[in-house]
Amino acid sequence: MPVTIRTLNKRKQDGEKFSMLTAYDATFARLISEAGVDAVLIGDSLGNVIQGRDSTVPVTLDDMVYHTQCVARGNQGSLVLADVPFLGAATLDRILDASGALMQAGANMVKLEGGAWLAEAVTVLKRNGVPACVHLGLTPQAVNAFGGYRVQGKDE
Template structure:
């Protein structure tokens, strides 16, 4: 049984300073949030991946703000201690006003602890800065950007020196704008390592090697239940376990002890 106190941003930053790996996992409803929390996961991400793994869409783009509020509300009913991050869905950050309204809904109605935005354009940096000034904790997201799939496709980011430098510059810019956490998706492990070392905020990797401050995966991927299969960097933790709870606990244990991911 999980007996940890309510996770805070201060504690997450201390974990980074102390070299303790941060365990993050998605959840989309109260029951799964309960079991994820009971396994001692530090951060629950209510991802717009729900569009694919819950709603059956091919991308995250159809997910609405109302969907995100609804699922975050459910997650927070089941979650007692994990830090909860909610995705800002596609086009909810299309303008400053829309972003303010979306963040307010996710924080006030859904009771998220933090909101997450994709990208590091001037517009996004301005939104991050204004949200931060208003007291909204913001998580950035760079690398592969699922909300730009129709434009860029699903491909790894930072594959050459020039694009890797751009990622490093984006990471610094997001921190300077006020971001309190950063997700790196599908970037080379050496780039993830440099970014993690250069920033003071927690850096959470997905498909980006093991050198970041923590890891996040989609819950359905670690249980082998994702429609269309899981990405290559994921692992089915349920395969050799007797229950979903054991699988989540094994994932948390492996991340904390550097057993997952295997690649450096």
């Protein structure tokens, strides 16, 4: 049975954990999902891992759409999350465009990097049928603003 947001919400309510791994292509997506991993993330970390870049900042929406399509084709029932790339959430119009492209490429949910300032965007996405996950902690898209990789989001 495919993993859905309902599946993950039920696990959370029951105090259970769920698993998520990152993939950038159809082969790894198939292996991950066949192994029973609940969710597959297409991370903008593909800039570092696949493209050999020193940050995620140069990763484009076209890059994310392409890799999301690849992962979606290999996926065998895991929930698929795709990162909105650098500046993809700069305005509501941009986040809607980026999220729409990622969902049409095969994502079941989009992942945003940031904090409380994304609340309005999450509300707009939800209203438009786009599930969103907001990522706190290490935020690689902000590497230049923080002067390096720094962990955030450790307190309320």
